Amino acid sequence: MSEPIMLQILDELKSLRSDMTTVKSDVTALKNDMVTVKSDVTALKNDMITVKSDITSMQSNMNFMQADITSMQVDIRMIKETMATKEDIVDLPLIARAVLETNETRAELSAHTRSINILNARQLKMEADIEILKNR
Structure with a gap:
């Protein structure tokens, strides 16, 4: 093979090597981004569990308040009856x-x-x- 062709192949190989380095760098960045996304998803799952627990607690409190309201209504009715x-x-x-x-x-x-x-x-x-x- 002639030298100019060999130089052209060498330039192409250098270009491919540079492109491969860029691709490896991009893949590493994507892996890091995926780790961050996984961490964020885990944090969101934990937040959702907390929100569900808070909602359950609020529903329980609302049930107690409803019972108190019912009791007060009975008391008011009795007061009205004995007024x-x-x-x-x-x-x-x-x-x-x-x-x-x-x-x-x-x-x-x-x-x-x-x-x-x-x-x-x-x-x-x-x-x-x-x-x-x-x-x-």
Whole structure:
């Protein structure tokens, strides 16, 4: 083979070697990118697991809140059922008057009790005086 052809083949081989180096570099970069993508996918999977767990927890909390709301509705219904009606409110002045009369009666009884205690004390003194006079 002639020298120019050999030089041309050598240039082509050098060009192929350069291209192969570039291809190897690109393949290495792609491998590194794939490792990064795999890492990102793993991180996303872990994030998804966390999100699913959070959603489950939120659903559980919502169930508890729904139970609390139902309980409060029952409580409100019971309060409404036991609330005073207009007829009950009409009786309030009568109840107030009865309480006042009871307080007045209590005051009178207290006064009478004091009087009875005074009379009892006097009677005991008189009995003691009579005993003293008898013994003389």
